[in-house]
Amino acid sequence: MSAILAVCHLGPTPYREGLALQDALVRARVAARDGAAGAAGATDWLLFPDHPPVLTVGRGGSEASLRVSRAALAARGVELFEIPRGGDMTWHGPGQLVGYPIVDLEARGRDLHRYLRDLEEALITALAGWGIPAGRVAGRTGVWAGGEKLASLGIAVRRWVGYHGFALNVAPDLGFFELIHPCGLRGIHMTSVAARLGAAAPTLGRARHEVAEALARRLGYDRVRWAPAAEVRGLVRGIESSMAARPNAHQAA
Amino acid sequence: MPISIVVPQLGESVAEGTVSKWLKQVGERVRKEEPLVEIQTDKINVEIPSPAEGVLEAITVAEGTTVPVGTEIGVLAGAAADRVAAPSVPAPAPATPAPAPAAAAPAPEPVSPAPAPTPVPAALPPAPPTTTAAPGTAQAAADDSERPGNLSPAVRRLMREHDVAASEIAAIRGTGIAGRVTRDDLLEYLRGRATPSPAAPAARPLPAAPAGGTSAVPAAPAAPLPGMAPAAIAPSGPREESIPFSKVRKLIAENMVRAKHTAAHTHCFDEADLGAIVALRREWAPKLEAQGVHLTYMPFFIKAAVLALKEFPWVNGEVRGEAMVVKRYYNIGIAVGREEKGLIVPNLKDCDRKSLVQLAGEVNDLAARARADRLRPDEIAGGTFSITNAGVYGALNSAPVINVPEVAILGVHRIADRPVVRGGEVVVRPMMNLAIGFDHRVVDGELAVKFLRRVCELLERPELLWFYA
Numbered sequence: 001m002s003a004i005l006a007v008c009h010l011g012p013t014p015y016r017e018g019l020a021l022q023d024a025l026v027r028a029r030v031a032a033r034d035g036a037a038g039a040a041g042a043t044d045w046l047l048f049p050d051h052p053p054v055l056t057v058g059r060g061g062s063e064a065s066l067r068v069s070r071a072a073l074a075a076r077g078v079e080l081f082e083i084p085r086g087g088d089m090t091w092h093g094p095g096q097l098v099g100y101p102i103v104d105l106e107a108r109g110r111d112l113h114r115y116l117r118d119l120e121e122a123l124i125t126a127l128a129g130w131g132i133p134a135g136r137v138a139g140r141t142g143v144w145a146g147g148e149k150l151a152s153l154g155i156a157v158r159r160w161v162g163y164h165g166f167a168l169n170v171a172p173d174l175g176f177f178e179l180i181h182p183c184g185l186r187g188i189h190m191t192s193v194a195a196r197l198g199a200a201a202p203t204l205g206r207a208r209h210e211v212a213e214a215l216a217r218r219l220g221y222d223r224v225r226w227a228p229a230a231e232v233r234g235l236v237r238g239i240e241s242s243m244a245a246r247p248n249a250h251q252a253a
Numbered sequence: 254m255p256i257s258i259v260v261p262q263l264g265e266s267v268a269e270g271t272v273s274k275w276l277k278q279v280g281e282r283v284r285k286e287e288p289l290v291e292i293q294t295d296k297i298n299v300e301i302p303s304p305a306e307g308v309l310e311a312i313t314v315a316e317g318t319t320v321p322v323g324t325e326i327g328v329l330a331g332a333a334a335d336r337v338a339a340p341s342v343p344a345p346a347p348a349t350p351a352p353a354p355a356a357a358a359p360a361p362e363p364v365s366p367a368p369a370p371t372p373v374p375a376a377l378p379p380a381p382p383t384t385t386a387a388p389g390t391a392q393a394a395a396d397d398s399e400r401p402g403n404l405s406p407a408v409r410r411l412m413r414e415h416d417v418a419a420s421e422i423a424a425i426r427g428t429g430i431a432g433r434v435t436r437d438d439l440l441e442y443l444r445g446r447a448t449p450s451p452a453a454p455a456a457r458p459l460p461a462a463p464a465g466g467t468s469a470v471p472a473a474p475a476a477p478l479p480g481m482a483p484a485a486i487a488p489s490g491p492r493e494e495s496i497p498f499s500k501v502r503k504l505i506a507e508n509m510v511r512a513k514h515t516a517a518h519t520h521c522f523d524e525a526d527l528g529a530i531v532a533l534r535r536e537w538a539p540k541l542e543a544q545g546v547h548l549t550y551m552p553f554f555i556k557a558a559v560l561a562l563k564e565f566p567w568v569n570g571e572v573r574g575e576a577m578v579v580k581r582y583y584n585i586g587i588a589v590g591r592e593e594k595g596l597i598v599p600n601l602k603d604c605d606r607k608s609l610v611q612l613a614g615e616v617n618d619l620a621a622r623a624r625a626d627r628l629r630p631d632e633i634a635g636g637t638f639s640i641t642n643a644g645v646y647g648a649l650n651s652a653p654v655i656n657v658p659e660v661a662i663l664g665v666h667r668i669a670d671r672p673v674v675r676g677g678e679v680v681v682r683p684m685m686n687l688a689i690g691f692d693h694r695v696v697d698g699e700l701a702v703k704f705l706r707r708v709c710e711l712l713e714r715p716e717l718l719w720f721y722a
Contacts (some may be wrong), residue, residue: 084291114264
């Protein structure tokens with residue numbers, strides 16, 4: 001098992017770029033396991049993008065979860081992406097801590113539900129550290145506090161490498177969730193760390209560090225290495241050009 | 254040798270998975286390790302790579318269906334098997350040319366989306382492939398009606414009592430509303446299951462137990478649709494030739510029968526003076542050609558249809574169970590005839606947000622890729638309304654088949670100079686007949702006629718698109 005979890009705060013990241021970064025790192029991780037040389041796929045990653053307001057819908061959902069017209073979305077500058085993760089519709093945007101762990105699940109026993117529970121547990125631990133007693137609700141994956149939802153999860157897996165991840169509402173404008181039925185659930189309330197703690201809420205930066213640490217501990221890494229965003233983007237450029245030079249059978253169609 | 258595709262082990266605590274998306278269509282070739290299907294469990298979506306190279310022969314568990322880990326969800330014909338028609342069909346007589354499977358060698362054809370009327374060779378029966386539209390893919394297999402969520406409590410109880418898997422339900426042709434499997438259907442099926450009919454032999458050898466030792470649940474053979482009963486292939490003779498259905502043809506046949514069986518097909522007709530559109534196209538086609546965009550009439554038809562759909566939203570939707578689902582997005586299916594390769598209906602997404610020039614480019618691209626077997630799965634799924642142009646083959650009128658579960662289809666035809674009366678005078682105008690095929694279960698004649706009339710108006714006065722679209 002990788003002893004080091006490489007973590008990166010990507011800074012402002014268009015949603016589409018976030019997809020491309022994940023795609024490249026997943027491919028490198030798979031290739032590394034298949035024996036390819038190179039540093040790019042050698043470790044698991046935890047990426048923290050800062051996305052502009054965006055709606056995404058996973059394989060468990062549909063546009064039926066949208067409460068406004070597509071035109072109204074466009075008018076607000078919110079793009080809608082259909083992506084191959086689990087789960088229904090959700091919102092990402094400023095004030096939210098979005099994390100994409102890119103993790104080799106083969107090395108951790110190929111148990112998808114255990115992985116979900118581990119991610120939830122890491123978030124619950126971090127929240128407890130800030131004084132929020134949070135927990136799970138049976139059958140409703142995510143992290144909840146007092147009947148309201150604090151964090152959403154949605155994972156994709158390719159060749160036993162997990163990607164996509166979690167979104168913890170630290171201090172977002174919760175009004176954006178009015179656009180949708182979050183996670184396809186009617187009548188659920190989203191809440192945030194700031195809504196619960198007011199001025200005592202941690203900053204997004206502090207939340208990011210503590211969630212990274214909690215996640216690394218929960219998933220059994222020895223330590224966290226913070227990488228600059230330029231390193232990740234450089235790695236991905238390298239992966240993309242090497243994939244382009246060596247036509248990948250999977251992409252030919 | 255057919256290879257079974259099963260829901261893999263996804264973890265100790267994971268007992269079942271839901272087929273979330275088939276990334277390949279039946280008949281499509283797939284390479285080893287190429288993504289084939291996605292399975293969802295809880296909030297995790299897993300991409301399953303193909304276990305081998307071959308052709309996807311069958312999808313036995315439809316999208317949206319939840320099945321236990323280890324269940325067979327599809328069958329892959331191995332690389333060596335892709336030149337024979339289907340394992341269940343006796344080999345054709347030597348005189349019969351082997352039918353080329355649709356996915357085997359997609360020879361790209363010249364792109365000719367221009368609706369110039371092409372004369373039908375006299376020797377051939379004028380088969381009108383584009384007067385009908387149904388997805389030439391497994392889209393129908395993803396029908397909501399097959400989802401367990403749509404089953405009545407009585408059916409669920411029977412399933413429990415007789416240990417019927419969801420995959421078996423998916424294979425039953427329901428006679429309820431929107432193809433729902435009713436209690437009677439299930440009883441009928443159970444009678445058949447108890448005494449295996451000799452006419453329904455195992456279509457293929459049972460799959461080998463997948464690695465891991467879990468036994469695969471064998472999928473029931475699909476119940477034949479009326480008129481589609483499996484029959485021995487007649488031998489060829491000197492005066493007749495028997496050509497077994499290709500996989501695509503089988504799917505088209507099944508979808509057509511399903512459409513006719515499910516929707517209460519009704520048709521209305523109208524006509525439009527296309528003088529303004531003809532003039533616009535005459536003026537703009539050369540300009541756009543210089544920019545690399547070939548302008549046909551189809552983008553105008555799409556524009557008019559989309560605005561009319563916005564004004565009559567009920568026409569843009571689908572029947573799901575016992576509900577009408579009205580859609581606020583406009584993914585317009587375009588029927589593309591592909592001669593012997595068979596009809597296919599890919600759709601253009603979000604047509605309400607695209608300019609005429611954009612639509613022109615995308616229609617041509619979509620049609621070209623449809624003919625070259627280069628469509629993406631998402632381009633065949635998710636349509637909200639369809640248009641079929643039988644005019645490209647010269648038809649003056651048609652009664653198109655609805656691309657179910659959509660509820661209506663617009664038929665457009667040959668534009669021909671005809672004498673018409675204008676202000677008491679007989680004048681010659683470029684006229685076109687329009688047809689709408691609609692599902693009378695949910696769309697009444699009044700609505701269909703008003704919608705069709707509005708499409709005609711928008712084509713006769715394209716400036717309305719400018720003012721109101």
